[in-house]
Amino acid sequence: MDLIVHSLYSNKEVFLRELVSNASDALDKLRYLSVTDPDLLKDGPELDIRIQTDKDNGIITITDSGIGMTRQELVDSLGTIASSGTAKFLKTLKESQEANVDSNLIGQFGVGFYSAFLVSDKVAVSTKSPKSEKQYVWEAEAESNSYTIREEKDPEKLIPRGTRLTLYLKRDDKGFAHPERIQKLLKNYSQFVSFPIYTWQEKGFTKEVEVDEDPAEVKTGGDGEPKKEVKKKTKTVVEKYWDWELTNETQPIWLRTPKEVSTEEYNEFYKKTFNEYLDPLASSHFTTEGEVEFRSILYVPATKKEDITDRKTKNIRLYVKRVFISDDFDGELFPRYLSFVKGVVDSNDLPLNVSREILQESRIVRIMRKRLVRKAFDMILGISCSENRDDYEAFWENYGKFLKLGCMEDKENHKRIAPLLRFFSSQSNEELISLDEYVESMKPEQKAIYYIAGDSLSSAKNAPFLEKLNEMGYEVFTFD
Numbered sequence: 001m002d003l004i005v006h007s008l009y010s011n012k013e014v015f016l017r018e019l020v021s022n023a024s025d026a027l028d029k030l031r032y033l034s035v036t037d038p039d040l041l042k043d044g045p046e047l048d049i050r051i052q053t054d055k056d057n058g059i060i061t062i063t064d065s066g067i068g069m070t071r072q073e074l075v076d077s078l079g080t081i082a083s084s085g086t087a088k089f090l091k092t093l094k095e096s097q098e099a100n101v102d103s104n105l106i107g108q109f110g111v112g113f114y115s116a117f118l119v120s121d122k123v124a125v126s127t128k129s130p131k132s133e134k135q136y137v138w139e140a141e142a143e144s145n146s147y148t149i150r151e152e153k154d155p156e157k158l159i160p161r162g163t164r165l166t167l168y169l170k171r172d173d174k175g176f177a178h179p180e181r182i183q184k185l186l187k188n189y190s191q192f193v194s195f196p197i198y199t200w201q202e203k204g205f206t207k208e209v210e211v212d213e214d215p216a217e218v219k220t221g222g223d224g225e226p227k228k229e230v231k232k233k234t235k236t237v238v239e240k241y242w243d244w245e246l247t248n249e250t251q252p253i254w255l256r257t258p259k260e261v262s263t264e265e266y267n268e269f270y271k272k273t274f275n276e277y278l279d280p281l282a283s284s285h286f287t288t289e290g291e292v293e294f295r296s297i298l299y300v301p302a303t304k305k306e307d308i309t310d311r312k313t314k315n316i317r318l319y320v321k322r323v324f325i326s327d328d329f330d331g332e333l334f335p336r337y338l339s340f341v342k343g344v345v346d347s348n349d350l351p352l353n354v355s356r357e358i359l360q361e362s363r364i365v366r367i368m369r370k371r372l373v374r375k376a377f378d379m380i381l382g383i384s385c386s387e388n389r390d391d392y393e394a395f396w397e398n399y400g401k402f403l404k405l406g407c408m409e410d411k412e413n414h415k416r417i418a419p420l421l422r423f424f425s426s427q428s429n430e431e432l433i434s435l436d437e438y439v440e441s442m443k444p445e446q447k448a449i450y451y452i453a454g455d456s457l458s459s460a461k462n463a464p465f466l467e468k469l470n471e472m473g474y475e476v477f478t479f480d
């Protein structure tokens, strides 16, 4: 706790992003499960997040109507740091400290539930799962290293389903309980949450009220006689009241028209969705219609992905008709060598209860995969056409080996991968150059015979190069 509080000290406000993101996950889970079990919604069809503040007492409550937690789930999820987002955060923190990452960037990582203690002395989580008859309250104080769980007995505090977090703010952080402050933070942090977020706001409307009667002189036309008439006077007053106000836009960004979305919005969406702290190198937003209909936004990250064999990347978030299904299907939607690509894919043609088995056998998925892969190539080609040569060099340094793997694993796409390859060449002062530039720089007699020593001859990365020479009309002989 000490480590979290100290490393995030200047970035306390991330608590709101983290707690709203947990609420949104809980709603996603409920919506997904309710597809096959509509009974789960019987305690209330509304799926939303509501945030209320009490600025006089420094209290914030965040209520979601999501999946909630049973007593056991409370113990498992909030009782051990090791299994929470906080554990992941601590791991990242350690790694980034070792790598000397600027500590300002740390606030961008996913911190998890425990970030509530950045601003709170005490946190209460009152939660009702549709699987359980009872509602339970988990409570802990920042200074203590234990928690309590009890059953909620107060009828006034019962909720039909979901979770209500109550944050009792620290003395110095009570300012977060101002409704305008919360609204501002939400606009900044949660604009891409796809469930409505309501905040409790003071509102006013103007109305005319009568004031003390006052005799007024009014001329009546005709006889010219001034007539005394009593005219009622009014004045405008502002009537104050409190009500829920919708604070975010719930239309997912991928459903919007690409022309209307700015680069900043794409980048923000990327950073918030994938917990990234650097803007992506490239993005691509597209819709395909016809045989198979889906929408997608893909990104090439600017951060390096080390492990080429890591298939569990959670880089592609799959939605079916806007319902979040899973981020576990990267391998089904993209080949291994493109596992660094991140993005969202929303299909109208897949069943909501789609499983890995369905994906693997589906003709629709085969078509989607083909299109996604092509779009990924286009996006990478786009970076290579950038006026700034450094952009592609950065890309190549991060992901060059992935594309080389592509040459080996995806013969069908050789023609698309070839223009994306780069080589160090002694003919170009060891600069990274493309195949075209390489062939260009060769003397005619070099083009006639191209000899590669040792096993590199049969190595797949040379295959596109040989194909290229062949295409240009040279006869290619290879020697073992």
Ligand SMILES: Nc1ncnc2c1ncn2[C@@H]1O[C@H](COP(=O)(O)OP(=O)(O)OP(=O)(O)O)[C@@H](O)[C@H]1O
Pocket (backbone or CB within 6 Å): 022, 023, 025, 026, 064, 066, 067, 068, 069, 077, 078, 083, 084, 085, 086, 088, 110, 111, 112, 113, 114, 162, 163
């Ligand atoms: N509002 C909520 N409703 C239901 N379950 C919740 C809620 N908030 C947290 N949880 C449960 O507590 C667990 C721990 O939350 P925490 O934020 O620490 O990690 P995480 O959400 O799993 O990871 P990350 O924050 O990196 O996404 C969650 O996985 C979830 O099971």
